[in-house]
Amino acid sequence: MNKSTEQYRQAGVLSEISVANPHRIIQLLFEGALERIAVGRGAMLQGNIPKKGEQIGKAINILDGLRGVLDYDKGGELAERLDALYEYMSFQLLQANLHNDPDLLDEVTRLLRQIKSGWDEIPEEFRNGVKAV
Structure with missing residues (x-):
């Protein structure tokens, strides 16, 4: 994707976020993480180490953001389990990046798709x- 196409896409996402409800924002975070993992996987397979690391790092940051918005008071055990799952996925992404293991990326993708x-x-x-009443 060239730079202007990427900037256009990012502008579209930013405008959607500005009017999105909290539910949609979480959907966008899931979509963003999945997209970055996919791009990171492609870069891994092509041997593009800088891009692989950048994209996987961004996916980890998104997972950290998802962990940060968990409501333990309302979510209780579910929030705790999601926190542990997000932490596990972040660790798997880190391992995938360190060891160039696309299978670990696939595992995280499957888990994220299930949650999404x-x-x-x-x-x-x-x-x-x-x-709604």
Whole structure:
């Protein structure tokens, strides 16, 4: 992807974030992490070490961001389990980067897709934290 295409795409994402509800922002974070893992995987397979490290690092940062927004008071055990899973995925991404292991990237991709799928299935009336009447 050339630089102007990337800037155009980023501008589109930023404008979507500015009007998105919290539920959609989390969806965008999942999408961003999955995209960066995919690009990092491609760079890994092509031997582009700098790009691989950059993209995997960005995916780890997104996972850290997802961990940071967990609500332990409302989420209880689920929030604790998600925190542990995000930490595990970050560690797997780090290992994938260090050892050039695309299988670890695939594992994290599968896990993230499962979490995102569950998140996407939340009914519209619960997406803003308040059930519509």
